Amino acid sequence: MSQSARPASDAPPPFDLGARLSRTPAASGDLTHRKLMPALYNLALGQLLPPEMAIVGVARTAWTDDEFREEMRVAVNAHSRSGEVDPDVWKGFARRLRYVTAGFDDPAAYETLRDLLRGLDDELGTRGNKLFYLATAPDFFPVIAERLGAVGLSGESDGNFSRLVVEKPFGEDLESARELNRRLEGVFREQQVYRIDHYLGKETVQNLLVLRFGNAIFEPLWNRRYVDHVQITVAEELGVETRGGYYDQSGALRDIVQNHIFQVLSIIAMEPPARFESRDVRDEKVKVLRAIPPITADEVDLVTVRGQYGEGYIGGKPVPAYRTEDGVAPDSNTETYVAMRLYIENWRWAGTPFYLRTGKRLPRRATEVAIQFKSAPHLPFADTAVEAVVPNQLTLRIQPDEGASLKFAAKVPGPQVDLRTVSMDFQYGSSFLKPSAEAYERLLLDALLGDSTLFARWDEVERAWEIVEELLKAWAANPIGEPNYEAGGWGPDAGDELLARDGREWRRL
Ligand SMILES: NC(=O)c1ccc[n+]([C@@H]2O[C@H](COP(=O)([O-])OP(=O)(O)OC[C@H]3O[C@@H](n4cnc5c(N)ncnc54)[C@H](OP(=O)(O)O)[C@@H]3O)[C@@H](O)[C@H]2O)c1
Numbered sequence: 059m060s061q062s063a064r065p066a067s068d069a070p071p072p073f074d075l076g077a078r079l080s081r082t083p084a085a086s087g088d089l090t091h092r093k094l095m096p097a098l099y100n101l102a103l104g105q106l107l108p109p110e111m112a113i114v115g116v117a118r119t120a121w122t123d124d125e126f127r128e129e130m131r132v133a134v135n136a137h138s139r140s141g142e143v144d145p146d147v148w149k150g151f152a153r154r155l156r157y158v159t160a161g162f163d164d165p166a167a168y169e170t171l172r173d174l175l176r177g178l179d180d181e182l183g184t185r186g187n188k189l190f191y192l193a194t195a196p197d198f199f200p201v202i203a204e205r206l207g208a209v210g211l212s213g214e215s216d217g218n219f220s221r222l223v224v225e226k227p228f229g230e231d232l233e234s235a236r237e238l239n240r241r242l243e244g245v246f247r248e249q250q251v252y253r254i255d256h257y258l259g260k261e262t263v264q265n266l267l268v269l270r271f272g273n274a275i276f277e278p279l280w281n282r283r284y285v286d287h288v289q290i291t292v293a294e295e296l297g298v299e300t301r302g303g304y305y306d307q308s309g310a311l312r313d314i315v316q317n318h319i320f321q322v323l324s325i326i327a328m329e330p331p332a333r334f335e336s337r338d339v340r341d342e343k344v345k346v347l348r349a350i351p352p353i354t355a356d357e358v359d360l361v362t363v364r365g366q367y368g369e370g371y372i373g374g375k376p377v378p379a380y381r382t383e384d385g386v387a388p389d390s391n392t393e394t395y396v397a398m399r400l401y402i403e404n405w406r407w408a409g410t411p412f413y414l415r416t417g418k419r420l421p422r423r424a425t426e427v428a429i430q431f432k433s434a435p436h437l438p439f440a441d442t443a444v445e446a447v448v449p450n451q452l453t454l455r456i457q458p459d460e461g462a463s464l465k466f467a468a469k470v471p472g473p474q475v476d477l478r479t480v481s482m483d484f485q486y487g488s489s490f491l492k493p494s495a496e497a498y499e500r501l502l503l504d505a506l507l508g509d510s511t512l513f514a515r516w517d518e519v520e521r522a523w524e525i526v527e528e529l530l531k532a533w534a535a536n537p538i539g540e541p542n543y544e545a546g547g548w549g550p551d552a553g554d555e556l557l558a559r560d561g562r563e564w565r566r567l
Contacts, residue, residue: 097498126157200241207245259497302385365395370545442475
């Protein structure tokens with residue numbers, strides 16, 4: 059987080075930071091409707107966008123500029139955290155919206171786009187700055203990058219910038235990720251590429267850095283001497299909804315673990331960076347990933363568990379089995395649940411297990427990190443009612459109910475010495491009067507300002523693939539079999555056994 063580059067929400071907009079630009083999402087898709095356009099509108103509402111900015115949508119759907127504006131107004135009304143659009147703010151915002159009907163494979167379309175962007179430079183003073191947001195299927199990433207390069211849109215000159223924001227998934231295994239990166243690198247330098255992981259835009263994830271490095275009391279305990287183990291959970295109540303086709307090709311390991319969970323893990327476990335600046339923070343994060351030995355074929359069954367949900371009940375309502383969801387193959391081998399145990403082999407963490415789990419159709423939606431501390435070394439309560447004390451636990455809730463809580467032992471009032479576990483709670487919702495910005499708002503603004511701290515660097519992505527490479531191969535060679543957990547349950551029994559073998563259990567959420 060570069061604080062120097064960040065305008066306070068009530069500060070004037072960052073007009074003088076070179077952020078006069080044109081920006082192009084693939085404009086008719088789900089992400090643009092639900093996330094990107096609402097985020098851009100909310101930035102405009104907060105006066106965080108420069109007035110010289112234009113937003114140019116590109117897709118095949120045939121729309122005029124006005125039809126695109128109307129479509130986006132409906133999308134913002136439906137999905138923005140700030141509710142219905144403010145008519146005055148929308149009027150100014152809608153003026154910035156343009157649309158180009160084009161196929162990504164069509165070289166002439168890129169010339170049209172380049173000419174439009176040049177026109178906007180003259181008309182709106184966007185000064186040749188460009189941010190290309192590839193809100194489209196990853197298969198198109200290389201071809202779009204190469205065609206942008208071919209018409210001269212990837213170059214940076216005279217202090218102008220040209221940046222490329224790419225969505226996940228970044229490859230589907232080590233080899234495809236390297237190939238994708240090689241092709242992007244052929245056109246855009248690493249510093250121009252912003253690999254977005256929206257988890258890093260969440261306040262609580264950023265707060266992990268503040269909690270650890272802005273307070274003196276946690277960091278001395280944040281190591282193998284005091285931490286028994288760490289659990290990271292990303293539980294989803296939902297199934298695949300409308301994205302069955304995508305998910306069935308991807309699965310829980312690629313969709314959540316390799317990117318979101320590894321990103322959170324690296325923030326939890328990293329060394330303090332010298333400064334909150336892009337290079338320093340990302341250097342420390344990648345060191346964590348490098349200290350995790352890749353899972354070998356021999357240990358797959360020992361340290362990982364996969365599952366797929368069958369039919370079941372959630373909230374009292376019946377839900378279908380994964381294999382009968384729209385877009386999913388009836389004999390699908392895709393995992394909807396993953397649990398694993400990893401070790402970070404460095405001085406801080408040697409011997410401290412990190413347990414990771416994610417799953418769809420679990421009983422509730424919850425993303426959190428639990429730091430389980432070791433037991434007190436000695437209990438001086440002989441001849442009292444105290445038999446055992448539950449060890450301290452620090453829980454960092456990423457979603458929903460963002461916040462943190464610390465469990466510790468307290469004396470039950472009365473003449474006897476008896477202890478009970480109580481908790482100290484911090485909730486974003488009630489502690490700050492301001493609602494949190496959406497992750498995409500923060501990340502889009504950072505990309506506009508050129509702050510890549512919260513974006514994944516290529517070496518992080520590559521290392522994350524290296525860690526799971528053999529696991530992916532082993533799972534691909536070995537079909538998953540029948541569904542092994544009921545929708546609405548906490549995953550397969552083997553997920554519990556993974557921890558039980560170490561004498562531990564998953565935190566009950
Ligand atoms: N949706 C999410 O919640 C979500 C979450 C995380 C990551 N992502 C990632 O974000 C990216 C976009 O996802 P999405 O859900 O928005 O996908 P989507 O709904 O399928 O949208 C794809 C967009 O690309 C356009 N497009 C497709 N083929 C094209 C072609 N040949 N030429 C020009 N335009 C073309 C589509 O418009 P036309 O059909 O009009 O051409 C549409 O605007 C993907 O990489 C996805 O993995 C999405």
